[in-house]
Amino acid sequence: MTTELTAKLKAHKPTVIALFQGQLQEQASEQNTQAQIQESRNQHSERLQAPPEERLLLKQEQYRADLKLAESIRPVCAWAYIDTIQPPQHILLTGATGFLGVFLLRELLQQTRAKIHCLVRADSVAKGHHKILDSLHRYQLCDRALSSEAQTRIVPVVGDLARPNLGLPPEAFAALSQTIDVIYHNAAWVHHASPYSRLRDTNVCGTQTLLQLACQAHPKPFHYSSTLSVLPAQLPEGKTRMYEQDPLSQYPVPKGGYTQSKWVAEQLVTQAGDRGLPITLYRPGPISGHSQTGVFNRDDFLYRLMQGYIQLGSAPVGEMPLDLLPVDYVSWAMVYLSRQPRSLGKTFHLIHPHPVSSELLFAPLAEAGYSIQRVSYQAWYRQLMAIAHQDPSHALYPLVSLFSSRRQTAAQPESTAQAAPSEVPFDCKNTRTALDAAPKPCPALSPGLFKTYISAMQQADALPPARAFSSA
Structure with a gap:
């Protein structure tokens, strides 16, 4: 645009030129953001080429770099935190074909009248x-x-969370930012x-791209599915509980690549919230x-635990x-909470309000024909370590890290199973306050529920036939 044309537009159409200049600034900001994200990807690729002895230091450097949300990711205008939220017309959901995601899709279709992109x-x-209907x-x-x-309100957006602009052409990304009213990032x-x-x-850069989408065109409430695993497996010294409102940055980097990626991504979401984006964090157990x-x-967790006990023949x-929450209740609670205006800006720990003992598992397993030998924790832990080194296909293999941090010490009785990450006391005040008066009660963790699970697993051939197991 020439200086002369700009002057004429200012003289005759001041509103038009202001809008046009605003669009130019937004386009420049979008291009700058994508350039920053792509530069971060390129730098990461270079780090992977470093010699092994340098990678540990580079890994710490990577966390520090990734924990900085791109400066250009800011809401284009202020969001007013009000006591009513207009029902959304268009919702963006990521991870809709996954386990929790498909239940979230079902709840969004039932609890709203919106189109679900x-x-x-x-x-x-x-x-x-x-693919979505198949799930x-x-x-x-x-x-x-x-x-x-309801099924006609499902709108597929063909893209890829791991790619710049979600794998969309720039004009499609911009159009999506104009259309969407609220984002549920579950992928x-x-x-x-x-x-x-x-x-x-996927987990870090993809989250940053979605935050850009949330800030662009108009601010969109951003509901993020994190995980309780971003918190330490053991209470830090001097703390008696880990509170929902505790800044995640005060806790150390967790173990495991997946949990580390969620730890970083959640803090990016928090930074966007500090800049004025309306956010809500959900940490399911x-x-x-x-x-x-x-x-x-x-x-x-429960499926792998039961299958692992059966495969080993011991526990x-x-x-x-056990503070498990059934998936139908988790998804219902997340959508219910997201529709309450006072949920914005809060974090919710989603674990069962009435945990039960793992001993409750063994009677239903025995009734189903599975005889599990009970051994000392130390003996069982040795079996687990053999799995860790020899059998990646074992049901317990992905859970090894959850148990390894709880290895017995001389000060602990050999008969005590120190194996559960859920032993850590997590504060759930926000969740309890919001859900205690909710219309749907939390299902009890009863022997009947575990029988339902065992039956479903047997019907899906996910557990060995009890007769074959007994004769083995």
Whole structure:
């Protein structure tokens, strides 16, 4: 635009020129943000080429660099925290084909009238739509309650969280930022055996790109699915509880590449909140199967624990608390909380309000025909370490790190099972206050629920036949 033309526009259409200049500034900011994210990706690739002895120092440097949200990611205008939220017309959901994500999709379709735009990796919109519906069917969510009309409100957005601009052309990314009213970021590459470097583009850079989308055009409430694992497995010295409002930055870098990537990504979301973006953080603990159908995720904690006990034929003597939440309740609670105006700016710990002893598992397993020998924790831990070194295909392999930090010491009784990350007391005041008067009660962790899970696992051939196990 020439200086002469600018002057004429100012003289005749001051509003038009102001809007046009604002668009130019926003486009420049968007280009700058994408350049910063791409530069971060390039620097990371260079670090991977470093000699092994340099990688440890570079890893710490990488965390420090990744913990800085791009300066250009800021809301284009202020967000007013008010006592009412207009029902959204267009929602962006990531991770809609995953276990928790597909249940979130179902709840969003039921609790809102919005169109749900689902970021999905596919070759076409039609294939993306098929992929989403396939997930709904796989987890038994396409029942009569999910009407044909509700299914028409599913809008596939073919893209990739790990790529710049979500893999979208710039004009499509800009159009999406204009359309969307609220974002539910639930997607992540979950792989407990992978290093941070492998998960970073999806879990960290992808989150930063979505924050850019949330800030662009107009501020959009940003609901982020984190994990309770970003907090330490043991209480830091001097603390009696870990509170929902505690800054995550006060806690050390957790173990494991996946958890590290979530630890970094959550802090990026918090920084965006500090800059004025309306955010809400959800930290679920262990998520179990559906409380009625028993449908489950083959990577969930309870499934792997039960399958692992059966594969080993043994379990440690002693109790550990189970604070699992069924997936149907977690997804319902997250969407319910997200629709309450006072949830904005808060963090919610989602664990069962009434944990039960792990001893409750063994009677239903025995009734189903599985005889589990109870051994000392030390003996069981030795078996676990053999798995860690020899059998990556074992059900307990992804859980090894959860148990390794709890190895017995001389001061601990041999009969006590010190194996549960859920032993750490997590504060849940925000969650309890918001959900105590909610219309849906939390399902009890009862023997009947565990029987439902065992039956569903057997029907899915996820557990060995009890007769074959008994004769082995």
